[in-house]
Amino acid sequence: MTELALLIITSAGFGRHIPLSAFSSSSSSSTAPAAPSTANGTPKAPAPTATATATASSDLSLPPPGFTLPFVPALLAAVRGMNLQSLMRQYPLVAHLPLAEVRRVKTAYAELREYLRGMVEVTRAEMRAEGFHPHALSHSRSRDHEAGAGAEVEADSAEPEPELGEQRAPGTGARIGRAGKGAKAKGAGGEEADLFKLLIRANEEEEGREKKLSDDELLSTTYVFLLAGHETTANTLAFACALLALNPRVQAALRAEADAVFPHLRAPEDALASYREDMPRLKYAEATFRETLRLFPAEVRLTKRAARDTTLRGTVLSTGEKYDVPVPKGTIVWLDVWAVHTMTEWWGADADEFRPERFFDTDDYKWPRDAYMPFSLGARSCIGARFATLEGMVILSHLVREYEICLTPEMEALPLEERKRQMLSWSIGVAIQATGAKVLLKKRARV
């Protein structure tokens, strides 16, 4: 699922069509050699000449000259090494430990940075050909970098490189959010611009303009999008598969809807869905994706810091009594998404059950919008929520249309509660990880 979600986000968001074959080497990330290093053990960035062609190469399963990792393994290794990367930033001495894992994660980040720089250069050249006039992507320090936003100073590095994914300058997300949340952005030639081009255009703003996205922010934000766009979706889909294998009734209902919406599917090219016509009909798929995220929200807890003194208004659910909670400026507030999603007061006595129908409103029932926040709520909520939901609906529908999602023989031998315990097991990573979601896919006979 990780590979599939990554394939979709790179294609849809970044216009990079990575062939599935590129993923066959992704498992090599754990054994790949570390890049050549400088005297203090910092991996050398690949030669700049390799950069521009790195992601344009037709065979993405091989590292281009100057790189040790192909693109996909570099990205996966960076994602999986994110906690170590944060530790290295917090405690710089950790980065100097002579551990293979430290070298590997540093290599992954150094090479991924060059891959992203290459993607920027290639796309910038495409935009130039379309009539857009860019400045050269400067390798010099940006305003934000000079202001200390995420710079890591290496002992022997003349030009400290900021870390990927670690320097979201204030306002960056919101600025992109406005464009991403439905603005009809047009490219230079009047065509609909993709997400990546929007980022590059923001980077092309004149120096000093409030809207300008610095080079570091551009690379960092690209990484955040790739990361936010695939790890969350991939694990949600993995949980959905486990839940569908455990709940044949739900799977049958989902399949009935998919068969009705795509009745004549014969060849893969028939699978191209029409957004306007087909998507509104995939109601059960949407409810199934939502219900999966209710039970397994990718981000189980969210942390916020109060920007100013404020007061929250609470309600005792059993009595309706109101009370005030003073929140002084600087307070760290934890939003326990998982707890809210499983409260019987909001979701009823069967809150722990997998029942997509609870997302269907009726005359006397409206599902509780305020008690559902897998994408967070408000101004800084997920800008990819609609995209992720559509992606989930389409993948689940096509999956059950093509396959029966079954229990493995080992699981069939176990009592129901034990199956659930094992198949729905999880651990906390960048997003909640579906560690036990192993299912058997049986090809359905063509009708």
Ligand code: HEM
């Ligand atoms: C099932 C899939 C997804 C889930 C559950 C999810 C969840 C979230 C959550 C909870 C936040 C708020 C984080 C916080 O407040 O600390 C968030 C923010 C964000 N998400 Fe997602 N996300 C998903 C998919 C995506 C996709 C597909 C993209 C991009 C295409 C994306 C891009 C972002 C970005 C850029 C932000 C930061 C927004 C800002 O700070 O203004 N997400 N996401």
